[in-house]
Amino acid sequence: MGAISKDGLEIAKRAREIVREKIKDVLGEKIKNFSKEELLIIERVVHATADPEYAKLLVFKNNPIYHGVKAIKEGKPIITDVNMVKAGIRYDKTYCFIDDERAYELAKQGITRAVASMRLAKEVIDGGIVVIGNAPTALLELINLINSGIKPKLVIAVPVGFVKASEAKEMIRNTDVPSISTIGPKGGSSVAVAIANGIIALSKNERV
């Protein structure tokens, strides 16, 4: 997972074994309900958080890995809600509009900058991949865009928090759009980046 030294490789190998054991413990018999690729994404998230509960929380809806991998292979853009998520994703065509001047302007109308950034990204989102690790309001705005006809290839929807995040994630799961999301309030930038980099690695046939 990016480790290039001998030390790094050894840590990565042992960590992977432990992560797999923890996931088995959490999922039990239900591990059979996941594809090999889905389990690789789950491993990435548990690795990034040291929180095996994510094995129970992650939901793969509408064949998201297939669509995400295809989008990356076709060179489609990734749009993130915040710069921290952008910084973690290992893919050149990754964009974030939250610091765009126009986002500051739009925010004066009483919306969050996260919402503004989604509106600004509308055309790039159509046919692209959206990664939301932070702002529930960004996800709600994305759902508005989807309802108005915008079609992202994949939405990685893991905004975090005790207010609106669970509901927004439930709403994206109720659309036809391929999504990877979490049940409940947990999520965050580290989770979002782990999933996105997993999809990118799968698109390169890398061992994720």
Add this chain to the structure above:
Amino acid sequence: MGAISKDGLEIAKRAREIVREKIKDVLGEKIKNFSKEELLIIERVVHATADPEYAKLLVFKNNPIYHGVKAIKEGKPIITDVNMVKAGIRYDKTYCFIDDERAYELAKQGITRAVASMRLAKEVIDGGIVVIGNAPTALLELINLINSGIKPKLVIAVPVGFVKASEAKEMIRNTDVPSISTIGPKGGSSVAVAIANGIIALSKNERV
């Protein structure tokens, strides 16, 4: 917490109330063992992860908030282990050396780039704040630097993972350096950024 719209402010307010309740539930009587500032940092982390367990895992050692706030007020630099952590921190003098050409060169000697980046940052680390959200090897190298006489003002030590991370965090707690760390494998970039931005907000007397 960065929210500027009416919607954003309302979400932030309700979220804060819920976070405080969750922390009370987790800590019980032990909540009295924490200062007001420490509780504000704990709130930030629980807010960023939606994981109240962090209230039990965070350790404040050697008066770290005082030293961290002082360092920020004096304009000392922050050094991070990875770019994702740098991207999340709201402070201009934040540096990361992992993509430095010299880090790639040093890594050829069989060390991780995270280790190399700490070595390269040696002079900036002396008297600065170090934030490690990812790589246990970076923290182990930092401890080597500390043992050789380098004195950071504060170390935010929350590398994540089931291999070496717990041990490295235990080691930093056994030094005289002010530190904020987690017990056990949990941590990560989101946690690191939440703590760092909490210290920065406290240094501006912002309500964090």
